[in-house]
Amino acid sequence: MAETRYTKDHEWVRRDGDALTIGITDHAQTALGDLVFIELPEPGRAVEAGEACAVVESVKAASDVYAPLAGTIAAVNGAIVEDPALVNRAPEGEGWFFRLTQANPDDFAALLDEAAYRALVASL
């Protein structure tokens, strides 16, 4: 049973067994606007929590995407590099960014649950 949690930087983290899939939320894609370029980390790279590891560029500006927790990049979604607008169309589905392994389960549990994330967005 997959469970989704969130960061205050507007990323979502879906846990399915040992694998964590990470992307940006619908709120984030709306705020960024039309995406035109995405750069993803190299698979195999070890990342720290909060480390900038991907870049999204909208027509307006560049923004970093952070590793929501420590782990190793296991896979990246090449489809969004080819078609950055996929993130605008399906931010919390086909527009995922990367998968992390070797993460600490406690780190996942410490992320925001859906209610807390919704409250955060509502407060903006």
Added chain:
Amino acid sequence: MTESIADLRVTPLDALHRALGARMVGFAGYAMPVSYPAGILAEHRACREGAALFDVSHMGQAELRGPDAAPALTRLVPGDILGLRPGRQRYTLLTNASGGIRDDLMVARLAEDRLFLIVNAACKAADFAHISANLPPAVTLAEQPGRALLAFQGPKALALLTPLAPALASLPFMAVGECAIAGIPCLVSRSGYTGEDGVEISLPAASAEDLARTLLALPGVLPAGLGARDVLRLEAGLCLYGQDIDETTTPVAAGLAWTIGKRRRENWDFPGGAAIRDELAAGPAQRRVGLRLEGRAPARAGAVILAEGREVGRVTSGGFSPTLAAPIAMGYVAAAFAQPGTALAIVVRERALPARVTPLPFIPHHYAS
């Protein structure tokens, strides 16, 4: 350029922007729409293929009045203002004593003794103070804070507009005239900042929302914000003051020497004239160029430009061109590297990305004849 939302001034269309769901940002002291819910790409496409409406009421408008209005302004700019006929408009520059650019502006001659000026929002207080301080007693500068400014741009803009204002059909490029649109008295110029055909409409602030709603109701018209405007002007190779040109760049380096009137080249009697004359003769140390990057990563303002691993310039404007589906930029490079086709590199996130000098504009202008 983003500023805190507190203390911002608003344009006469502020309520309309908010009703349309615009994302508002601070720009030059004003709360301005950066985009609407359709998004920058859709707004850009509307302007390239149909028509788009921009609120540019933050810009400074003023009328210079008096029998010697034209000679008075002539002393401050390199443009041939004396040769500007009534009903015509010209792009010109306010220069400083060393030949740098204080601002770029549009000057329309409404009558022998009336010039209408449109200047950049961020510069308007300084521009108007500078102009006022340099006027003879019989010429007055009347600022027009009670007027709004709308830009209606795109290949279908005129066809959509002429049923509301038949006189506009015969208005040539860079001509200006007073005319009613849907019964509202307007000052209209056939010009813009997108590279497309279109008009800029100055009108009383109180009528601005009425006219904006009328134009937005026409088929295929989208409201467009500063985000789309910036992409459109970059594709069109047009300078943004404060970014591509400023007090430290000269008309020669900026590729704007064409604005120096033929008659002005006899006496060079405008601020910085001698310096500009000498630079034009010797050739500038740096030149503004267009740049195309390989790959999809845009280079933004400030990025370092390399030739054979050595810094030869900086990007001043950069982004992603939806028309070309490729990143484009403008910047200044050492004159030896300014030839179209020159292979350079631009540093983006510590990587040197291959780029090539490209003629401006990036896409052809589609102005009326």
